[in-house]
Amino acid sequence: MRFGYRDACLRHETGARHPESSDRLRAIRRRLSRLHGVEYEEGSLATREALERVHDPSYLDEVEQFCADGGGTWDADTVAVGATWEAARASAGLSVWAANAALDGHQGHDTPFAIGRPPGHHAEPDDAMGFCFLGNAGVAATDALQRDDVDRVAVFDWDVHHGNGTQKMFYERGDVFYASIHERGLFPGTGHVDEPGRDEGEGSILNVPYRGGCGDAEYLAAIDEALRPALERYDPDLLIVSAGFDAHEHDPISRMRVSTEGYGAMTRRLDDLCDDLDAALAFVLEGGYSLDALADSIAMVHETMHGRDPVETDEAVSDRARERLDEVREEHGL
Template identity: 60%
Template sequence: MRFGYNETCLEHDTGPRHPETADRLRAIRRGLAKRHGVEYVEAAPAEKSTVAAVHEDAYVDEFHDFCRSGGGNWDPDTVAVEQSWVAALASAGLAEWAARTALDGDDGRDTPFSLGRPPGHHAVEDDAMGFCFFNNAAVAAQAVIDDGLAERVAIFDWDVHHGNGTQDIFYDRDDVFYASIHEDGLYPGTGELEETGESGAEGTTLNVPLRAGAGDADYVYSFEEAIAPAVERFDPDLFIVSAGFDAHRHDPISRMRVSTEGYAMLTAHVRKLCDDTDAAIAFVLEGGYGLDTLSEGVAIVHETFDGRHAMEPDEDPADKNIDLIDDVRDVHGLGSK
């Protein structure tokens, strides 16, 4: 894979006890150093106007002023320093690079993966939250739509937390499809099955709120039986994966049971879906707070695109999750299994 990376992202200093630290990127780099075929690209930061295409001007200016004044706690969880402004622009720019290069034809072993921080999927139009300031995946999707490079973009969020910001930004848009598999009831408490879009965009938001303890089989089943057919119907030009790795069974802040191999399974199914629909594919880093499991997760995605064959789940999905997917399929008019 080709990894977008910018040292500026290390300068976003959240302090010694915060889970979202620069050590996350350092751990990923160490893990990838052991792998074959890794290439790094330093992409340009996003323009302020590009970020403002999905965020309100007043909020963007407020965040800029906040950083120029030295930063601090935006809220109890979301921290900034002076350099967080340029780091956030760099992170958004890396996501934009990934989307553009995917649409330019980078695929297979050249598939782009942006390794930016701060992450983005909780950032809403007019506010920062959940460690996020600019919604990187949303910035990328909007940029390629605005430039006429794509008419329809799908965003699949496998982070353990629901990407409320991404959902909110595109909730009334029929040209962006947002799908999320997340832990039900976990921060920020959004992402209900019944949330499907509004104002002519009904059906372009799909949520799978799995109960705590879901593992590889539950995630693969959810993707294959609900998300894949909905994406096929939407027929996107670009498929962005908001790739958080905090659903890993050893991540310190979630209760899910996805294995490292489970991320390989998801990656293989995503790649097949994009092959079947002729959609370009790009990855954008979100969460993941166990340094070893985060680096293993990113590395297994790379290895899957580098030719490694993913296993299939060695167990069946839980009955309660089969029932949940039946409900998702019913709500979205996909029929029952």
């Protein structure tokens, strides 16, 4: 795979005990150094024009000035230093690179994966929250829509938290489809089944809020029974995966049980789906706070895209998850 990486993302310092630290990228790079076929691209800093497609100009001014003044605590979870503005623009820019590289034909072994930080899916059009300042996947999706060969983009968010920011950006527009599998009851408390979008965005939001304890079987069922039929109907030109790895069974901040092999199995499902849809595929890093589980899972995504067949679970979908999937399918007429 081609990984988007920029040293500027390391300079966003969050403090010794903050889970979203630069050690995440260092752990990923160490693990990838042991694999074949890994290439890196630096991309470019996201432009102001690209950011303003999803963020209010006054909010961007506020964040830039906040960082220029030395940063500090934006909210209880979200902190910045002087270098954070450049890091956030680098992270968003890597996501833009990933989307365009995918659309330019970099697929299969060359599928792009942006490993920037800070992450982005909690950043709303006018506010930073949940470790996020800029909506990386949203910036990438709207940049892709500027191309003549793109009419519709889908974002699939498998982070354990719901991407409230990404959903809010596209809730009332139909050119970006947002789907999320997440743990019900976790921060930020959004992402209910009955949030399907409105106006031009009616039907373009799909949420699968599972209870804690779900694992590979439930995630694969959500892809097979909800995401696939929804995207077959929507027919996107590009699928961006908001790839957080905090639903991993060894992650410290969730109760989900997705295995490393499970992330490979989901990757295989999405690659096959994009082949069927003739859609490009790109990955953008979100969360994941066990350094070993994060690094191993990204290595699994890479190895899967290089032909490895991940081991799929033989466990059955739980009754509660089956009820939730039935609810989702009914809400969306799937």
